[in-house]
Amino acid sequence: MKTDLTDTTASKVNKALVQGRRAIGTPAVGMVLTLVIVTDEENAYDALKAASDAAHEHPSRTLVVIKRVSRSPRDRTQSRLDAEVRVGADAGTGETVVLRLYGEVADHAQSVVLPLLLPDAPVVVWWPVNAPLDPANDPLGALAQRRVTDTYASEQPVRDLATRSGTYTPGDTDLSWTRITPWRSMLAAALDQVACEVRAVEVEGEEFNPSCELLAMWLADRLDVPVKRSLSSGPGLTAVRMDTNCGPIKLDRADGSLATLSIEGQPDRAVALKRRETAELMAEELRRLDPDDTYASALRYGVDRLKSASSVPSVPSVPSVPKSEGRAGLALPAPAEAAAKAPAAEATAQAPVRREPPKLEPVRKATK
Amino acid sequence: MSSSNPLRDPADRRLPRIAGPSGLVIFGVTGDLSRKKLMPAVYDLANRGLLPPGFSLVGFARREWAHEDFAQEVHDAVKEHARTPFREEVWQQLIQGMRFVQGTFDDDDAFERLRSTIEELDKAQGTGGNFAFYLSVPPKSFPVVIQQLKKHQLADQTGGSWRRAVIEKPFGHDLKSAEELNKVVHEVFAPDQVFRIDHYLGKETVQNILALRFANTMFEPIWNRSLVDHVQITMAEDIGIGGRAGYYDGIGAARDVIQNHLLQLLALTAMEEPSSFDADALAAEKTKVLGAVKLPKDLGRDTVRAQYTAGWQGGTKVRGYLEEDGINASSKTDTYAAIKLEIDNRRWAGVPFYLRTGKRLGRRVTEIAVVFQRAPHSPFDSTATEELGSNAIVIRVQPDEGVTVRFGSKVPGTSMEIRDVSMDFAYGESFTESSPEAYERLILDVLLGDSNLFPRTEEVELSWKILDPIEEYWDKNGKPAQYPAGTWGPVEADEMLERHGRSWRRP
Structure with a gap:
């Protein structure tokens, strides 16, 4: 059942939800959370589709907040809220409200969302695109126990990672982190099979894919060894090489689906490492709503320390020296780099990076 | 698995438990x-x-x-x-x-x-x-x-x-054969390397019994003889014996289902809180409660067995048990069994546990219903509460997994009329989509060596100790009652509960 409300308010939306439920005869449903999707018109369809697929596992009330662009000064002064309420078969499991915000109210989305949250149930905010750099202090983010960003969709993923490590608040998480769970799980399984000490690691993947950085930071954080990030043409992550005292361990995925695990002294084995759909990522993300300390710890390791590791010679092979140096040089102006290398200054060291964003883009393109 | 793996961290809860090389x-x-x-x-x-x-x-x-x-x-x-x-x-x-x-x-x-x-x-x-x-x-x-x-x-x-x-299963067909079987297996495999599959225990809902009881505060205080009137544990199948005549005849419903599935469900429903969620602590509590199970004094009155006769099951005409292929026309094998058990401990003394199972019943369903006593005093007059039944918490094991709470509520618009309503928590709405099959969980547990969800030797033997006297009594006395296929069992089973002013739930 679908109800369209034009120029409406949150309390009218609430009324429409109750009426909708009565009309289809299911007054109580076992919804376990409220999912708020903050997006623009362009990305709303895909995000909502992924969310309703994920809702099969986690029945939820989904609020899609679409901030409409005002194109004239007069538009900007007028403020309007349109809502589309879907209950029952139209909403899959749970309920969906698509909220379109015009004009001034777009800056006060939290006032619309707050009355529509399910009582008691946890709130998750997801920004498929244009996530704030400090999610916990965003007015909508502040309503949520869990804030899901996606640096993969960001213009400057590496910069965003650096900033988010400074603003990290328990409950923050990123889909780029979710994407690497199968890799992490397989690497942990590989180390289960041998009693070796890892001496150095190399993570290889496409450029502008923050999952590679996150995986590298996680490995560096857990193993306490130098980790090198190198580039390939993808898709996504392509390989992780660990140099251990009993020979190399390599997990190689050239085609984005089937990987090969090679361990010195053991036969090569094929392992399925399929790149996953957004719906699956969201389903994993919603499975646990407690703070992800492992993510925090990996993020705080500091994306800059990866680059300083690239000069460590213990891992042979790719990539060419100028490329990696170029990356190290471009990301940070000299003083900031020195500050970032001091481990104690991880969190605060990011500040200069944030102030320098315009410098990054042109240089990076040149190194491609 | 090496515990020193630096990539493993108990706080990292996204990483699944992967079985080691195997x-x-x-x-x-x-x-x-x-x-x-x-x-x-x-x-x-x-x-x-x-x-x-x-x-x-x-x-x-x-x-x-x-x-x-x-x-x-x-x-x-x-x-x-x-x-x-x-x-x-x-x-x-x-x-x-x-x-x-x-x-x-x-x-x-x-x-x-x-x-x-x-x-x-x-x-x-x-x-x-x-x-x-x-x-x-x-x-x-x-x-x-x-x-x-x-x-x-x-x-x-x-x-x-x-x-x-x-x-x-079957882990033997009586205590003696079970002991022999255990001897044969344990001669070759150490007891902790033997995994007995009771696929019911791999079901999410069954594991949820423990979560429901021991992770919450609101259920445990009422989970005892002061408030519970009785407990009904039902496993009904709508199918007949199909092609399993050779196995089924001579075994029967009680041995096939009550001995393992239903007694395990009873143990999980009735046991005390284990000191931890590890295999030993769980087994200790289950063994304790199974050891405290007491059989009724009069087995003739408080147990019922029956066979289905020809009838209509869900719109299909079906044969009676004795007419099935490969079944001896004079077979005394039970296709339906209902028994009353009591548990001799402080928590449950005097609370009957009714276990029933059968083939060709109304529909396929497994559930545990904890039925509460009526309110000791009601401020409403009797006409107001005429339609009010007993409060109940029902754990629906399959299908449509979930938990139902039944209680009375005022009918809107009347001056004061109270009627049963139910409040539902349904896994079906949500988690089923990706809730794993019982066998997935159990096979993974075997590979991980995690024996939480597998009944142990002692549990199997205790279960036979409970069932053997009943089977013996049935063997020597009378013959099975009859019920038309597609119904909820023989009238004798209804009478068994009526004698105490109770009735079977229609699941």
Whole structure:
């Protein structure tokens, strides 16, 4: 059942939800959370589709907040809220409200969302695109126990990672982190099979894919060894090489689906490492709503320390020296780099990076 | 698994438990269970990324198959029955470790071939000598297979590797045979390497009984004789015995279902809080409560067995039990059994537990209903509460898994009329989509060596101690009652509860 409300308010939306439920005869449903999707018109369809697929596992009330662009000064002064309420078969499991915000109210989305949250149930905010750099202090983010960003969709993923490590608040998480769970799980399984000490690691993947950085930071954080990030043409992550005292361990995925695990002294084995759909990522993300300390710890390791590791010679092979140096040089102006290398200054060291964003883009393109 | 792995961190809860290097050998791989449950479960586990790289699956059966034929068979079974979507890359990972060994259970050559296959897999797939043997075979073949495993040193654990045996019910047909069976198995496999599959315990809802009772505060205080009137545990099937005449006749519903599934459900419902959630602590509590079970004094009055007669089941005309193919027309085997048990401890003294199971009943359902006493005093007059039944908490095990709470509520618009309403928590609305099949969980637990969800020897033997006197009594006295197929059992069962002013729930 679908109800369209034009120029409406949150309390009218609430009324429409109750009426909708009565009309289809299911007054109580076992919804376990409220999912708020903050997006623009362009990305709303895909995000909502992924969310309703994920809702099969986690029945939820989904609020899609679409901030409409005002194109004239007069538009900007007028403020309007349109809502589309879907209950029952139209909403899959749970309920969906698509909220379109015009004009001034777009800056006060939290006032619309707050009355529509399910009582008691946890709130998750997801920004498929244009996530704030400090999610916990965003007015909508502040309503949520869990804030899901996606640096993969960001213009400057590496910069965003650096900033988010400074603003990290328990409950923050990123889909780029979710994407690497199968890799992490397989690497942990590989180390289960041998009693070796890892001496150095190399993570290889496409450029502008923050999952590679996150995986590298996680490995560096857990193993306490130098980790090198190198580039390939993808898709996504392509390989992780660990140099251990009993020979190399390599997990190689050239085609984005089937990987090969090679361990010195053991036969090569094929392992399925399929790149996953957004719906699956969201389903994993919603499975646990407690703070992800492992993510925090990996993020705080500091994306800059990866680059300083690239000069460590213990891992042979790719990539060419100028490329990696170029990356190290471009990301940070000299003083900031020195500050970032001091481990104690991880969190605060990011500040200069944030102030320098315009410098990054042109240089990076040149190194491609 | 090394605990020193720096990539493992208990706080990192996204990382799933992946089994260590290992393989699974299925005996009786051409059977129904293997095709419909085991192979799909193995695939689903692989698809969820829970199997180790190099996981190997070995089939053992009489059929003349090459490895490719076996792989094709698994492929078909997976396509048809797997829960998760078919993915080529997962299949490619699995197929590398698939082998088939042709032979009969008494064929020494075949077991030698099995041994060399396992050794070959250790080299090619890195399974590290860790193998679980899943005995999906008829009970009479058990001792043969176990002995063969011993004879060909397949059960020997060398150099830190493990060998485990997985066995399916029936675990004997009475206490004596169960003890014999345990002796045979334990002679070859150490008790902690023997995993008895009771697939009910792998179900999410059954595990949820423990969560419901021990993670919450609102249920445990009322979970005792001061408020509970009685408990009904039901497992009903709508199917008949189908092609299982040979196995079923002489065994019957009580041995087939009550001895294992229902008594396990009873144990989980009635047990005290375990000191921790590990296998030993759980087994200790379950054993304690099973040991406290008391049989009714008059077995004639408080137990009922019956056979279905011809009738209409859900719109289909079906035959009676005695007319089924391969059933002796004078068979006394029960297709329905209902028994009343009591538990002699402080928590449950005087609270009857009614267990019932049957074939060709109204519909397929398994549930545990905890029925509460009526309010000791009601400020409303009797007409107001005429339609009010007893409060109840119902744990729906299958299908439509969930929990229902039933209580009275005022009917709107009337001056004061109170009627039963129910409040539902349904897994079905949400988690089923990806809640794993029982066999997935159980196979993974076997590979991980986690025996939480597997009944132990003592539990099996205690269960037989409860059932044996009843079976003996039935054997010597009278004959089964009758109920038309498609109904909720014989009138005798209704009378059994009516005598105490109670009635069966219609599940």
